[in-house]
Amino acid sequence: MKRGQKGGAEGAIPIILLLILAVFIAGKFGLVDLSGVPVVGQLISQKQTKILVIGHLSPQMNDLLAGEEFALKGVTFIEMDPEIIARVTTLSKYDIIILENQRTCSYAAREKIADRVKAGGKLIVIGDACTRVPEDSTVFGWKIGIHTLADVMPVEIGKLRKTFTQGRLEVYDFEHPIFSGTTTPGQSGYYDFSGEIVEVSPTGEVLAGIDTGEGKVWIGMVESRGLSLGKVLYFAFDPATATGSKTLLYQTILYLTGRKG
Amino acid sequence: MAYPPYQQPAKRESPQETLIKIIVFIALVLVLLVVLTKFKFIHTRDIPGWKGFYCGVVEQQQSRIMMLHGDDGLGDYEKLANQLSRFRVSAPPEQLHVSRLSSGVLKNYELVIVEHMKRITFTQAEALKSYMDGGGSIIWIGDAGSDYYLSEEDLSAALIKNESNPGYYERLLNQSRKTTGFGEIGEYYLGVTYLRTENDTSGVVLKVVDRSNPLVQAVIQELDLNSMPFAVVNENKVGAATVTKSAILDYGGHEYPAVIDSKYVGRIVYVSFPPEEITESIQPTGLLTNMVDFLVSC
Numbered sequence: 001m002k003r004g005q006k007g008g009a010e011g012a013i014p015i016i017l018l019l020i021l022a023v024f025i026a027g028k029f030g031l032v033d034l035s036g037v038p039v040v041g042q043l044i045s046q047k048q049t050k051i052l053v054i055g056h057l058s059p060q061m062n063d064l065l066a067g068e069e070f071a072l073k074g075v076t077f078i079e080m081d082p083e084i085i086a087r088v089t090t091l092s093k094y095d096i097i098i099l100e101n102q103r104t105c106s107y108a109a110r111e112k113i114a115d116r117v118k119a120g121g122k123l124i125v126i127g128d129a130c131t132r133v134p135e136d137s138t139v140f141g142w143k144i145g146i147h148t149l150a151d152v153m154p155v156e157i158g159k160l161r162k163t164f165t166q167g168r169l170e171v172y173d174f175e176h177p178i179f180s181g182t183t184t185p186g187q188s189g190y191y192d193f194s195g196e197i198v199e200v201s202p203t204g205e206v207l208a209g210i211d212t213g214e215g216k217v218w219i220g221m222v223e224s225r226g227l228s229l230g231k232v233l234y235f236a237f238d239p240a241t242a243t244g245s246k247t248l249l250y251q252t253i254l255y256l257t258g259r260k261g
Numbered sequence: 262m263a264y265p266p267y268q269q270p271a272k273r274e275s276p277q278e279t280l281i282k283i284i285v286f287i288a289l290v291l292v293l294l295v296v297l298t299k300f301k302f303i304h305t306r307d308i309p310g311w312k313g314f315y316c317g318v319v320e321q322q323q324s325r326i327m328m329l330h331g332d333d334g335l336g337d338y339e340k341l342a343n344q345l346s347r348f349r350v351s352a353p354p355e356q357l358h359v360s361r362l363s364s365g366v367l368k369n370y371e372l373v374i375v376e377h378m379k380r381i382t383f384t385q386a387e388a389l390k391s392y393m394d395g396g397g398s399i400i401w402i403g404d405a406g407s408d409y410y411l412s413e414e415d416l417s418a419a420l421i422k423n424e425s426n427p428g429y430y431e432r433l434l435n436q437s438r439k440t441t442g443f444g445e446i447g448e449y450y451l452g453v454t455y456l457r458t459e460n461d462t463s464g465v466v467l468k469v470v471d472r473s474n475p476l477v478q479a480v481i482q483e484l485d486l487n488s489m490p491f492a493v494v495n496e497n498k499v500g501a502a503t504v505t506k507s508a509i510l511d512y513g514g515h516e517y518p519a520v521i522d523s524k525y526v527g528r529i530v531y532v533s534f535p536p537e538e539i540t541e542s543i544q545p546t547g548l549l550t551n552m553v554d555f556l557v558s559c
Contacts, residue, residue: 115312118309133547136540139480145551146304146475147306148306150479
């Protein structure tokens with residue numbers, strides 16, 4: 001070896017450092033599960049799950065998330081108005097964002113939420129949340145605005161009117177981690193359902209539907225797909241109103257945050 | 262004794278060289294993205310995180326919008342500017358009377374909105390054409406620029422040019438006699454031919470015909486515009502460029518083009534009615550917001 005020429009091992013140091021950095025970043029964004037790796041897992045994972053609710057939780061959902069069981073599991077949440085979100089809040093500090101009972105969201109709020117998802121954020125949208133903009137009745141749906149929520153939503157709005165329906169929630173993808181513990185492997189999961197539902201057309205992966213028993217099957221749960229780091233789960237109904245909702249909600253939180261129960 | 266041919270050992274690339282190649286590759290990709298964004302082939306929001314980089318590092322400011330207006334024609338430019346200033350609080354549109362328009366005035370603006378400016382001189386039209394040739398984007402509303410006339414400025418400039426370019430003055434006079442409607446701007450830039458203006462209307466309905474077009478996405482399928490005045494136009498082809506009609510006006514049993522867009526150097530949108538009049542509110546409607554959002558990068 002000539003003087004001044006670096007050896008093979010020494011020259012590979014920058015590449016090794018880059019690889020370590022890439023693995024850390026992948027772990028941070030949940031692309032790889034490092035929670036079981038000693039020391040590294042503790043650095044990557046956090047004990048608490050911070051949820052930002054844009055709008056207002058339903059009473060049933062509030063009871064679940066504010067309940068002792070979720071608190072002991074480290075789940076905390078805060079409710080905020082979309083306009084505050086648009087102006088002052090940093091969304092990256094929250095593990096999950098939930099949109100519920102907030103029909104109107106400004107363009108700025110839509111863009112900020114969509115940008116967070118595109119950057120790796122996790123979003124749960126319930127019902128007709130963010131399907132209107134303030135003081136404008138000429139537009140509706142998640143496609144309002146150029147490249148905002150429509151880019152990340154796994155559904156398109158059908159009708160704005162909510163419909164009260166009764167039937168059963170049918171799980172189509174019962175091997176999905178969300179349904180772990182709520183369905184028996186190898187069997188389809190059925191739950192009684194009674195509540196309001198929004199009609200949507202799926203563009204993502206349909207996980208569950210609601211069969212009214214009258215020939216009409218509503219799209220119930222849809223998950224976004226694609227190469228984006230972020231993830232969106234859409235519920236056409238309030239998941240806290242379904243039978244077994246506690247497990248379903250907790251599994252959803254675990255799935256989105258990439259943690260283990 | 263024959264020796265085997267000497268084989269030079271394959272040169273191994275050091276990690277530093279690989280790193281430099283990666284950095285050069287990333288720089289080239291960034292340059293490509295800047296060019297594609299600048300000439301409106303992609304929008305800053307098409308790629309996650311790109312808007313922040315492009316607007317913060319490349320442009321270093323919010324896009325500037327100019328509202329160009331005259332003294333007559335369809336639309337209320339002050340209402341439009343007011344609505345837009347609520348939508349773009351930190352970079353509200355600036356206003357300019359067409360009489361102050363000259364070549365180069367518009368070069369720092371990413372978007373020019375032309376409204377309430379029926380009369381236009383040939384010099385003013387040239388300034389607008391030169392802006393569009395240079396990559397500027399435009400929203401052309403209603404009957405703006407549908408009434409050409411020769412101004413004193415046009416005639417004096419033509420007389421001076423005539424000395425170096427004999428016959429220019431006569432050609433201009435001839436052109437002014439032949440020009441009708443939007444003239445060359447309609448033919449080569451907007452993609453429409455102006456026919457007339459409908460002022461006293463009732464029961465006008467805006468219908469979305471291309472739901473996939475970003476300009477009208479989320480706009481309700483049939484929007485009642487009531488007594489909305491509008492310009493009656495015919496579609497035509499803009500050179501080889503694709504002209505897209507995304508909405509029509511249904512009035513008196515006939516359908517007329519309402520929203521037409523095309524890709525020139527920048528992007529060009531023609532709207533046959535004043536979009537600020539859709540609502541009484543001081544807030545802009547989704548259609549107006551879509552148009553501006555679609556045409557500006559930052």
